[in-house]
Structures are given as C-alpha cells and as structure tokens.
Amino acid sequence: MPCTLRRTQRRALTFTRSLATAVKTTLSSSLFCDKNQTCSPFGHTSRHPTIPKHDIGRPRQLRRGHIPAFKYVHFIHRLPIELLAHIFVIGSEDDALSPITVSHVCHAWREIALRTPTLWRRIQLSPRLDMWTERIYRAGACTLDIQLLPWIPTRSFFPKHQHLDMHMVQWYIHFVAPLIRRWRSLEIVFADYSPFLWNASLSAFCSRSRRIQATSLESLTLVYRANDDTKEFCLFSGFAPRLRSVTLDGIRLAWLPSLFGNLTYLDYTHHGFTSGYDAVHDVIKILDVSSRLVELKILFPRKPLPAIPTRTQAVSRRVLLPSLITLHLRVEGIDIPFELAHLMTLILTPALTHLRFVDLERRQQPFYSLKSFFYVYAIPPSLRSLTVEHGWYDPPMVTPILRSLPSLRQLVVRRSHSPDHVLNLHSRSRKGRHQMGDVSGHMHLHVHPDRRAHATRRQR
Template structure:
C-alpha cells in the first residue's frame, strides 16, 4: 500500500522520528540464551562433570560471564580436586573455595612442556614433602588420595606417606578411594595408613607398596586392583594375598597381577597354602599376566578362591603374547570355573582354540565369550540360552530338546551344536571339578 501523500501545509514541518529504547549494557537480562534458563542446580552438576575431566575447568567457567562466576564460586564441590604442584597459591585458594567440602588429593608428576626440560621435574623427595605439607592439615576432609610415581627415586613413599601414618590424629573418616602406584619401588617397609582408621574406604588401587592390612581400614572394600609389590614370592606371596582377602571379604570386583620383578628380599614361606577364602559378593574377577607365562602365585590363589556369585571372568595378557601360555593346560586342570559364570573374556596368551568349546558345553549359564588375539579383530560369541525339555504328545515321554548353540561363530572355532539330555543337563549344573581341555 503506497504511503499517503503529505499535505502542502505539512511540508515545512519536520517529521517526528520514533525513538528506540536504549539497550542495556548487558543484553543477557533482555534476551537470555537458552542455556541460561537451566536451573542453577542443573548447571552446577554440568560444571562438576566438566571438572572431573579437566582440573582447570572451574577456572575457565569463572571467566565466561558474571552469572557463571557467581554460581561457580558458590559451588564448593567444584573446587574439591587438588592436584599438588608448584602453584601453591592457586591450590590454597581452591581449598578455601571448597569450604567444608571433602577434598580429592592428587600427587601426579608434571610432564615436561618441551624436550629440553626434564620429563618429571618435580619427582624429588623435597618437592613431594613440600606438596604434602600443604594438604596434611586437611586430612580429615580427604575423600580420595591418588599418588603415582612413574620413575624411580629414593625414599618417595616415606616422604609422601610418613605423616599419614605416624602422625597423631591422621585418621581419614571421609576417605573413599585410594590409589598408590610406584612400580619401581625398592623399599620393603610396610605402612599403616591413616592411623588405622578409614571406615568409608571402598576402592583401592595398589602397585608397588606394602601395607599392613587392618580390618579398620580395608574391611569395607568393594573394589581392589592389586599388583603385588614383589618383595615376597612363592608360597609367602600367596599367603600375603590370602590374608588380605580374608579381611576384604566384601569385594565385588577384584583384579590381581603378579609382575615378574627380581626384587625378593623378605623371608619366604616353605609350606604350601591350603586355606581357602570365600568371597560371597564377588561378581567380577580379573586375572592379569605380565610375563611370558602364568605365575605360580596367580594360579595358586585362583584355586583357593570360592566365588559363588561370580558372573564375569577376564583372563588378561598385558604382554600380548602371540602364542598360548605353556602352563595353560595345567591352569585349567587345577582351576574350576564357577558354574555361575555368564561372561568370559580371553586375551592373547590365555587363548587356545580347543578350550572355547568345553567352556560353553560345560557351563549352562555362559551367555557371552569374548576372544582377543593379536592383529585380529575382537570376536564376540553370543550363546543362546538353553531351551527347556518338552513333553511328547503321543507317548508322554520327555523329549531332549536342550541345545547349546552359539549365535555368532568365529571361523575355525566351533563345531556343530550338540544335544544334551535332561540327565546330562542336571549334571552340568553342578560344580565342575576340572575343565576338559582336549590337547592333541
């Protein structure tokens, strides 16, 4: 529609222009971004998830806008992660911002930024002692402790943990997760952590350290990743692990490794260990091998475990051997796979093509077998559940209709499915005394 013509008397009059409303300095309050419509509680949870992956994520959040900075500074759990490093002022400020929240303490080596610098410039006793001195006054607020030493240096455990052991009042009532790793440790001293009191400790990852296994510290563990320190071997090492499992009988997941280390300096036990340990809640068991063959200690401990609720078994080869272990036949001859198994994973040196079929035929509850070999894609064998026997319609006799057939077969591994009668199926539900591995 064309605009109306202006009259002659209006030509000399200036046209009234419509004034626009002045925009505020921050357009955030006029047209907020949809992200700012999230409730503060949801946004704080997103910040916490990002802080778990990146230590400096909370600092990045505070530089986005005023609203995010206001929320981040009033979320104590966002600042609980303390990674000890030479930046002392920053970590003290983070402890202050965490207020009364529990703390996650990390003592990890700082990697070099350039090739000219040392790979781990802070890996010396004096720096570690200074870092620990900063957080030791707050030991009653520690929720987790993670200490990792990838390279050798003398007296590292002593300077890092001495005041956590012998100091009066060094208890950790909020401690839930513990990770101590020093594979190159040569100090056989045994430590009693947190003055013997950590009632909430549930997870522990240990490698290269001797600890006095007290019930007040480790009775409530549900997860244990244990790599033997190497100061004992043979029957004495087996006895040490059995004593640990007697205390931590509530484990749900257990990972065990016996590395091949030349350090053996403590007296060894001569008599074989015959004491069995019952782990009624254990559901996942990882048996890991680092060398070229299955260690005697690992095989012996496996035979002494009673695991009525075990669902998943992982046989891991950290060395990724191309050939099967020479003692594989002996291991399965003495180790009875529990009948409650539903998932089995076999890797590298643990694998032999003639052992997969007996596992599926002898264990009715096995639903999946995963095979991992060098330079071969991972093979997943999904087994169909056993069908129940049906009654015949003409003579009233039960018909054996129990069939065990895999739904996904790797090449050159499986034969045809076999039919099992009702009586044989009842026998397979009992405890298997040995695995019938056929070696030709």
C-alpha cells in the same frame, strides 16, 4: 430537531471511520512488515522479499500496546542452575583447570562456579600452591580429592611433566596434611625412581605419636612400580571406616580390618618383595580381611629378585568371597605365574558373573601353562560373561569352556591384529547344550562393532 439529529449522526460516523483508519494504519506498521522486510517468528524483521500479510480481523493479531523485539538467548542459559553446576562438576573430574576456564566465560557462569563448592574440591598438587590454597578456600566445607601425580595440569591439552624427589613430595604432603579429615580420595602416583619417596609421602600418615584418622576417605590409590622400600606401612592409625575403593601397586601395607574391612573394589598389584607361597599367603590374608569385595583385579608382576626369602610350605587356607561379581586375572610376563594359579585354587566365588583374562603384553601365542591353569582352576558355573584376551586364548579350549558353563551368555575373544569376536548365547537349553558342536570356527561371524573400524584401518 430531525436535522440536528442527522447532523450529529453524520459527524459520529465520520469520526468512527477516521478512528478505524488510524487504528488500522498503526497496527499495520507495528505488526506487519513493509514491502522490503520479512517477519521473523520472534518479532524482529529482516530484509527479504515480501510475504503475504495476515488477516487483520483475526483476534490473535489484535494486541494492545507496543510489541518489543525478541532478544535471542542461547539454550544453555535456559538450563536450571543446579543442572548447569552439575555439568561443571563432571567436567572438572577430567580437567583440573576446568573450574577456572568455566568461571571466566561470563558473569553468570562465574557466579554459579563460585557458589558451587564441589567444583573446587580437586587439588592436584604442583608448585603453584597459592592457586591450590585459593581452591581449598572456595571448596568451603566439602570434602577434597588430593592428587600427587608426575605431571602438572596446563591450559593446553598436554600436561607438563614434573620431577618428584623426596623434598618436593614432603613439601606437598605437609601442605595438605592438616586437612586429612576432609579427604574424600587420595591418589599418589610416581613414574620415575627416586629414593625414599614412600617415606616422604606417607610418613605424615603413619605417625605413632599422634592419632591421624581419615574419617571421610572413600578412595585410595598408591602406585609406584619402581619402589625398593620393603617396609610395611600402617596408614591413618588403622582407621578409615568409609574406605571402599583401593588401588595398590608397589607398596606393602598393614592390612587391618578397621582400615580395609569395608572394601568393595580392589585393584591389587603385588609388590614383588615376596614370591611363591609367601606371595600367595600375603594375598590370602588381604582377601580374608576384605571379604566384602564386589570387584577384584589381581596381578603378580615379575621382579628380578625377591627381597624377602620365601617359604617352601604350601598354602592351604581358603577364602570365601560371597559378594564378588567381577574378577580380572592379569598376566604381565611370558607365562601365567605360579602364584596366580595357586591363588585361584584357594578362592571361592559362588556369585561370580563376569570373568576376564587379561594379557598386558598382547601375546600372539597361548601361554605355555594355559592347559595346566584350567586344569587346576574350575570356572564357577554362575558365570554369565567371559572375556579371553591374547595369550589366554586357545581355540581347542573354547568348546569345553562353553559346555561347562550352563549360565554363560556372552564370550568375548580378543587377539592381536584382529577385531573382537563376540559370541552371544541368548537361548540355551539343557538339551541344546549337550548337542553343541565346535563353535570356535564360527566366532568370526560375531565382530564387535566398536573395534571393526579400528581393525580395518590397521589392516590397510
């Protein structure tokens, strides 16, 4: 009996040693590399010099089953689908053909693009109406952004110019007119002159026989500087309750409260058919209706001859803009127009914090009537940021402006062939305000960092 027990123990010990050797060999071949391979942190191997093997006794190395090789996946495929779709939508705002490019990358991206209706909402009209018909279908029930521009989007970075005449414009507008209730924005820009362009593009919206209302319209842009049509257009039957942003240049519109009463942004360039007190009277009526503006940009361009006779009676009606925060006063000619100077004496802006004087022609010398303008226009004391550009800048006027604005925190001066000069006033007390000397000569110490490199290149 004892011999049998010893024989059984000897066999069990031999079997245990054999099993341990087999397990050790298996784990070494699956977990570690041979002499000519190097382990990767993701499980696969590569041909490199030998590295030390890990200790087989560590518990983290004892895994059951076969360890599959790790397949590398790009980090963009790990983003949530909602975030990836949002990135696609942002990219489509800069490039009308971006949705097509995105949908041709891979099968996963195509599924995401086809299931994102807002990605296809931008319709930039061109002769390929079959493509835009398919995009309207993919947009589903979401609102649309309609664009009629003087160029056609292409696969390259350079858009192709398209000539727009009356018949082509009317063809485009009748294509999208049935979807007017789904319009979120409308942008029409004409660069070249052609007769009856406004009639062809806006006749479908000004019909008196049927009621056409843009119930979803939020943004409107109408630009045609070479317009010679003096007719006053009444859009969308005078009803667009969601309209908040308007950009106008070269067109007369019937300014109704039901259409423009809720505006918060207005970029207005006067059509030029009226001048003098009549032009001021037109703008005053516009601002009286749109008294909720938060940002306002005004320009009175110079045209050869006004098409409508002007009156000689001065305008005395004042307008209060209690919510206006940002104001841009732009000049296009060689001097500040009389209409702009007279208009600024009739506007009350108690909450204005950002004021910018813009010179579109970048004059090197100050305007002739600059002192007269600041004599009639009192800058609001609530101003915190002031930008003076080119012809609006006169060095002797910097110190009086700073002394008259107790809340001013930043003054930016832009001149031709020179970097931006920025004067930051973070700590200003009432006592220090009266002791302030001439700071116009010290403004060269504050150079805007974004324009320093550009100015250096131009000087070279």
